[in-house]
Amino acid sequence: MSHSVDLLKTLVAFDTTSRESNLQLIEFVRDYLANFSVPCELIYNEQRSKANLFASIGPADVPGIVLSGHTDVVPVDGQPWTLPPFALTEREGKLYGRGTADMKGYIACVLALVPALVQADLRMPVHIALSYDEEVGCLGVRSLLKALQQRPVKPRLCIIGEPTELKPVLGHKGKLAMRCDIHGEACHSAYAPLGVNAIEYAAELIGELGRIGNRLKAPEHQDARFDPPFSTVQTGVISGGKALNIVPADCRFDFEIRALPAQDPSEVAQQLQLYAEQQLLPRMRAVSEHSGISFSELSAYPGLATDAHSEAAELLAAFCGSREFATVAFGTEGGLFDAAGIPTVVCGPGSMDQGHKPDEFVSLDQLAGCDQMLQRMLLSICR
Structure with a gap:
């Protein structure tokens, strides 16, 4: 000893x-x-x-x-x-x-x-x-x-x-940590509809993450051996904007998925990316064709x-x-x-x-x- x-x-x-x-x-x-x-x-x-x-x-x-x-x-x-x-x-x-x-x-x-x-x-x-x-x-x-x-x-x-x-x-549980970068279009806040507010689109993505997380709580996805008994999703870091009177052109947030061993955390990332491509990007690019949303992996383990x-x-x-x-x-x-x-x-x-x-x-x-x-x-x- x-x-x-x-x-x-x-x-x-x-x-x-x-x-x-x-x-x-x-x-x-x-x-x-x-x-x-x-x-x-x-x-x-x-x-x-x-x-x-x-x-x-x-x-x-x-x-x-x-x-x-x-x-x-x-x-x-x-x-x-x-x-x-x-x-x-x-x-x-x-x-x-x-x-x-x-x-x-x-x-x-x-x-x-x-x-x-x-x-x-x-x-x-x-x-x-x-x-x-x-x-x-x-x-x-x-x-x-x-x-x-x-x-x-x-x-x-x-x-x-x-x-x-x-x-x-x-x-x-396994883990997948991801980063999401949103690029919009800056303008004077008095003319906000002429810009693409990256923070607001980040908020929509984070809201969708919450909805995906709620679906993972369904009884058919649970494993009672774990606490909590379902896979979890959470956003841990966010940054964006320069000043209150400027529509923010950029926003970044990091999120993670803690997945039960039988579940693939990349499926959550894929669902969020599909939501971005189908629901958000068309609206963003209708205002500015230079808008974009990208995802990158920070870390992962099974x-x-x-x-x-x-x-x-x-x-x-x-x-x-x-x-x-x-x-x-x-x-x-x-x-x-x-x-x-x-x-x-x-x-x-x-x-x-x-x-x-x-x-x-x-x-x-x-x-x-x-x-x-x-x-x-x-x-x-x-x-």
Whole structure:
């Protein structure tokens, strides 16, 4: 337990906010593994400013278990922290710092297990996978998975250590984030009908998004395993206009779809684009032929829906000591692992109720519970 806490203290001290490099943390892990004669592979981004890490312990010719976590954290800017975000603080059984729950606590427990893994007589390998830029669209893990696809033996199971309070999670929604740009025609507001008001047309599009979202709430589209039990649509950012007395020529808004695993979020985007093309553009171009509406993807990742009767679920239940499977509202890299043919589950210490907030923390009890879960995993894969 003290080893996990010490490692978490080191990990939290690295400012791996997604806009920053994660290389200092990755190089620390690489050197830490090298102390136990564990080689690892670094997979860099194009700028070589960030890297994924993949390491294996145990026999290479049989499918093994991936322990996966992302190294980046969300910003602390503008949040009312009462404790230093990049220094671990222990108070009343809680460990405070950015990333303690999401998800450096899990990574610390995985690294603390390495000495025991190296000494054990494993009948299947344990892989450690660390990625970058999960918080901005699950970006880094894609090149890691591409590298894994080239290997002759695929892993048997992946455990994503996102904070679930150590509850075994088999599913989450997918996400598609989109940007819509509306270009109209500016003019003096006294002659508003002679212009094309981009903000007003954006409002019509946002209203249509709301109607699409309401249709997704219909009982035939729901899945009671999720909360809320339907796919959701929401607009999160909007900007436009220069002055009150100028009809705005431009407006931009960003929206997202959080879709149940069985539903394709791109269908929502297609419905909105069809509405724009059929209902709005003809009216806009009747005033100005230069008007336009364009859509672009910001980020996307698939949902996850692992079968409760699958081998992956059975293994997780054995490691957790519980078959009370759940789902989570937030997304993970799990859907991408699953889409790559690697059965995936989610289970880690801490709660997302603390994630992304000021004074983020993980409890000592949760960290100890994660250590115990990983020890059970270790015992089960020894010869």
